[in-house]
Amino acid sequence: MGFVVWIExxxxxxxxxxxxxxxxxxxxxxxxxxxxxxxxxxxxxxGAKRTIQGQIANLGTNMIIIxxxxxxxxxxxxGVGSALTLTLDxxxxxxxxxxxxxxxxxxxxxxxxxxxxxANWSVLIAGTNEAYLSIRSWSVEAGRGxxxxxxxxxxxxCLIGRTTADELFGAMDPVGQRVRVKGxxxxxxxxxxxxxxxxxxxxxxxxxxxxxxxxxxxxxxxDRPHAVIASARSEEAIPSxxxxxxxxxxxxxxxxxxxxxxxxxxxxxxxxxxAEETSNVMTALLVSVAGVSLLxxxxxxxxxxxxxxxxRTREIGIRMALGxxxxxxxxxxxxxxxxLAGVGGVIGVGVGILGSRLITHFTKWEGxxxxxxLVAPVAFAVTVGILFGLLPARRASxxxxxESLRHE
Amino acid sequence: MTPIVELSDVRKTYVMExxxxxxxxxxxxTLRQGExxxxxxxxxxxxxxxxxxxxCLDQPTGGVYRLDGERVDGFNEERLAECRRMKLGFVFxxxxxxxxxxxxxxxxxxxxxxxxxAGERLQRARQALQTVGLGDRLDHLPTxxxxxxQQRVALARALVTRxxxxxxxxxTGNLDSKTADEVLDLLVRxxxxxxxxxxxxxxxxxxxxxxxxxxxxHDGRVVHDQVSPSRxxxxxPHIRSIGVHGVAKERECE
Numbered sequence: 001m002g003f004v005v006w007i008e009x010x011x012x013x014x015x016x017x018x019x020x021x022x023x024x025x026x027x028x029x030x031x032x033x034x035x036x037x038x039x040x041x042x043x044x045x046x047g048a049k050r051t052i053q054g055q056i057a058n059l060g061t062n063m064i065i066i067x068x069x070x071x072x073x074x075x076x077x078x079g080v081g082s083a084l085t086l087t088l089d090x091x092x093x094x095x096x097x098x099x100x101x102x103x104x105x106x107x108x109x110x111x112x113x114x115x116x117x118x119a120n121w122s123v124l125i126a127g128t129n130e131a132y133l134s135i136r137s138w139s140v141e142a143g144r145g146x147x148x149x150x151x152x153x154x155x156x157x158c159l160i161g162r163t164t165a166d167e168l169f170g171a172m173d174p175v176g177q178r179v180r181v182k183g184x185x186x187x188x189x190x191x192x193x194x195x196x197x198x199x200x201x202x203x204x205x206x207x208x209x210x211x212x213x214x215x216x217x218x219x220x221x222x223d224r225p226h227a228v229i230a231s232a233r234s235e236e237a238i239p240s241x242x243x244x245x246x247x248x249x250x251x252x253x254x255x256x257x258x259x260x261x262x263x264x265x266x267x268x269x270x271x272x273x274x275a276e277e278t279s280n281v282m283t284a285l286l287v288s289v290a291g292v293s294l295l296x297x298x299x300x301x302x303x304x305x306x307x308x309x310x311x312r313t314r315e316i317g318i319r320m321a322l323g324x325x326x327x328x329x330x331x332x333x334x335x336x337x338x339x340l341a342g343v344g345g346v347i348g349v350g351v352g353i354l355g356s357r358l359i360t361h362f363t364k365w366e367g368x369x370x371x372x373x374l375v376a377p378v379a380f381a382v383t384v385g386i387l388f389g390l391l392p393a394r395r396a397s398x399x400x401x402x403e404s405l406r407h408e
Numbered sequence: 409m410t411p412i413v414e415l416s417d418v419r420k421t422y423v424m425e426x427x428x429x430x431x432x433x434x435x436x437x438t439l440r441q442g443e444x445x446x447x448x449x450x451x452x453x454x455x456x457x458x459x460x461x462x463x464c465l466d467q468p469t470g471g472v473y474r475l476d477g478e479r480v481d482g483f484n485e486e487r488l489a490e491c492r493r494m495k496l497g498f499v500f501x502x503x504x505x506x507x508x509x510x511x512x513x514x515x516x517x518x519x520x521x522x523x524x525x526a527g528e529r530l531q532r533a534r535q536a537l538q539t540v541g542l543g544d545r546l547d548h549l550p551t552x553x554x555x556x557x558q559q560r561v562a563l564a565r566a567l568v569t570r571x572x573x574x575x576x577x578x579x580t581g582n583l584d585s586k587t588a589d590e591v592l593d594l595l596v597r598x599x600x601x602x603x604x605x606x607x608x609x610x611x612x613x614x615x616x617x618x619x620x621x622x623x624x625x626h627d628g629r630v631v632h633d634q635v636s637p638s639r640x641x642x643x644x645p646h647i648r649s650i651g652v653h654g655v656a657k658e659r660e661c662e
Contacts, residue, residue, distance in 0.1 A: 003523075004525060005521060320465075321504070322518040323518055323521040325490070325521075402460050405504060
């Protein structure tokens with residue numbers, strides 16, 4: 001029995017919607033944009049999250065970064081790296097004495113003009129050792145990588161990144177060519193595989209890698225590394241690797257119990273987590289803005305439903321006279337509100353998908369859709385429909401049949 | 409015969425702007441199965457209020473009302489709606505059709521609330537419309553029908569649920585005299601055929617003349633209750649109007 005009335009209620013709902021097409025469309029717009037915005041925002045931010053995760057994984061496996069630390073002289077505290085407190089010996093000691101660490105590479109960095117027979121290009125030059133590439137999960141596309149003998153001998157060799165190679169040599173094969181870096185002539189022995197952007201948007205392929213010894217003696221202007229990078233045995237071993245490095249370095253630097261570290265050890269996972277948290281906060285923020293617009297859409301539905309109830313007062317009276325109970329009337333108007341919201345929601349899904357596609361198309365960002373992402377906003381829209389439909393439906397159902405029948 | 413409506417000392421008092429308005433001041437009235445009763449009275453006499461109370465659209469503020477043997481005064485909204493749904497049929501002066509629904513859909517509507525399935529609903533609605541002579545107007549909207557036709561749709565809608573009691577509120581009030589006659593004839597005919605109980609509010613003596621029994625209200629009380637001599641027959645041939653509106657008129661009824 002209830003079944004028949006339910007079907008009739010849906011039929012009436014759709015008929016009313018079709019009858020007032022403009023009104024229906026305008027009312028649904030709020031919901032359509034709300035749902036569409038949620039879907040577009042979430043899909044884009046999930047894509048961004050995946051990109052960030054990929055980029056961070058790209059930086060290196062189980063990578064730990066040791067930065068020379070703060071100095072404190074006569075109460076004046078310098079920031080991180082204000083003094084190069086790490087040494088090449090520290091770097092070697094870490095590799096030798098920390099069981100949780102598999103590879104260690106010191107890094108000196110300098111920006112310098114690199115000159116080829118054809119062009120010159122300002123680039124970030126890193127002096128490091130043979131372990132660098134494996135720590136950074138980086139491979140060589142052509143030629144060879146750095147070898148320990150290069151470092152031992154201070155060999156005048158270098159590897160160059162894809163972008164740098166393009167700038168200096170165009171379409172030519174860079175391997176075997178010579179470049180000049182601040183007066184030192186280096187032979188290009190290898191071309192690095194393309195690695196793309198770092199999470200900060202830097203082009204990681206615009207670089208030159210040279211043996212740390214060569215860099216220090218010819219163009220870095222320092223005999224201490226700007227950083228030491230290491231890789232832990234496994235992801236689980238990262239915390240113990242960090243602890244081992246700290247203990248070792250404190251000992252080597254003669255840091256007393258009550259003194260703070262003069263270096264900083266952190267893992268990329270932490271950085272990744274921070275980046276992920278940031279993106280989660282952004283997503284939450286954007287979704288709540290979209291959610292608010294959906295709520296505003298709900299208010300639009302409530303508004304138009306109140307108008308509808310007013311307009312159809314007589315109809316309500318007639319239905320009551322013919323035997324519709326208050327509950328049936330209430331249900332009918334609630335169903336109308338929910339249908340408005342639901343149909344708006346489904347259209348919103350289409351708009352959301354389209355919006356996400358458009359954004360990814362023009363920005364080259366990534367968008368990720370999932371069934372939950374498509375269904376949840378519609379469910380939210382329907383809930384909004386129920387909530388904002390309640391008041392008009394209650395008003396309809398509480399009309400007095402005698403007065404409603406007299407209503408013009 | 410079985411009493412359908414039993415009112416004893418039924419009162420209805422409204423409070424309007426802090427003043428008590430006594431619309432019904434103790435009505436005792438019994439309508440029996442198959443009776444065709446006209447309820448007359450000047451405006452403000454309480455006839456509409458009485459119809460609303462009998463029609464379970466409104467609650468009396470005092471007295472006892474039994475509908476079809478069941479005491480309904482004090483019923484909640486839900487049970488009043490059920491009474492309207494299962495036992496009553498309404499015909500209104502202004503037709504009160506859903507103007508956006510076809511004739512057929514209008515007639516189907518009360519069966520929707522009864523929970524009748526679509527197939528049976530359709531068949532019964534068709535039949536009801538044929539009975540009132542609108543078998544060829546099923547898909548017309550009320551706006552495409554004349555006043556008389558609209559009222560016939562309303563009549564079909566009221567009859568399709570086979571109500572225990574048909575309540576008609578000035579059913580010919582919005583019609584010209586010729587159309588009014590047709591609708592009235594139809595009412596008289598379906599009454600005669602179906603052993604239907606009809607209560608009709610009117611202020612028109614000519615219309616009232618079609619009834620077996622004429623109840624006249626004045627100031628919320630029954631002041632006159634006349635049963636025609638030929639009770640049980642279709643209707644009396646002639647009746648002198650009761651003088652509520654002065655001039656006596658004669659009118660032929662079936």
